[in-house]
Amino acid sequence: GAVVSQHPSWVICKSGTSVKIECRSLDFQATTMFWYRQFPKQSLMLMATSNEGSKATYEQGVEKDKFLINHASLTLSTLTVTSAHPEDSSFYICSAFKGGSSTDTQYFGPGTRLTVL
Amino acid sequence: KQEVTQIPAALSVPEGENLVLNCSFTDSAIYNLQWFRQDPGKGLTSLLLIQSSQREQTSGRLNASLDKSSGRSTLYIAASQPGDSATYLCATSPGVSWGKLQFGAGTQVVVTP
Numbered sequence A: 001g002a003v004v005s006q007h008p009s010w011v012i013c014k015s016g017t018s019v020k021i022e023c024r025s026l027d028f029q030a031t032t033m034f035w036y037r038q039f040p041k042q043s044l045m046l047m048a049t050s051n052e053g054s055k056a057t058y059e060q061g062v063e064k065d066k067f068l069i070n071h072a073s074l075t076l077s078t079l080t081v082t083s084a085h086p087e088d089s090s091f092y093i094c095s096a097f098k099g100g101s102s103t104d105t106q107y108f109g110p111g112t113r114l115t116v117l
Numbered sequence B: 001k002q003e004v005t006q007i008p009a010a011l012s013v014p015e016g017e018n019l020v021l022n023c024s025f026t027d028s029a030i031y032n033l034q035w036f037r038q039d040p041g042k043g044l045t046s047l048l049l050i051q052s053s054q055r056e057q058t059s060g061r062l063n064a065s066l067d068k069s070s071g072r073s074t075l076y077i078a079a080s081q082p083g084d085s086a087t088y089l090c091a092t093s094p095g096v097s098w099g100k101l102q103f104g105a106g107t108q109v110v111v112t113p
Helices: none
Strands: A004-007 A010-013 A019-025 A032-038 A044-051 A067-073 A076-081 A090-097 A106-108 A112-116 B004-007 B010-014 B019-025 B030-038 B044-051 B056-059 B062-067 B072-077 B086-094 B107-112
Touching: A004 A090, A010 A019, A019 A032, A019 A090, A019 A112, A032 A067, A032 A076, A044 A067, A076 A090, A106 B044, B004 B086, B010 B019, B019 B030, B019 B086, B019 B107, B030 B062, B030 B072, B044 B056, B044 B062, B044 B072, B072 B086
Parallel strands: A010 A112, B010 B107
Antiparallel strands: A004 A019, A019 A076, A032 A044, A032 A090, A067 A076, A090 A106, A090 A112, B004 B019, B019 B072, B030 B044, B030 B086, B056 B062, B062 B072, B086 B107
């Protein structure tokens, strides 16, 4: 199957610090990965599209300087939350496309719970 | 802008009953629609993907229908089991950027033994 991992699974940090979250496709190459954010009892909201070797594309309202995305290889994308604040506390989920076909599905990571104190 | 709505927000049924979960969307120009399952504090598992040209998809006890013209999809789970307890999300993929999923808020399902 297609497995996507995230690290760490949960993190607690102090306000003002930066946190890096990794998303890895373990058994396939992913030219495109997506980052989502989910607040309690709410839907997943797409934050940005990460393409290997190029700059990420951010959704409207998402601060690109605050949420730094790097897609360094075909199996790794990282999301760095810079100068985190309590309102950034959320569940961050990444997904990766196994192929590139519109008939393919996204494979989701298990998510990272971020708590900013 | 696509809006995806799921009703009800929560549902509790006794084991053995059939489940009916509803999903509606405002923009019928979708590429496909997917149903996902999310367990508490976990990521998503894809259950069924329906292409815009299809009317339904089936996998085991799960059956999902799609009516693009009315902007509706329904997920049926037959003979529910306690292990079916989870949050079920539907998501549409827009025609132009088919990778960008628009999610509903989900239906939280509890199946009691």
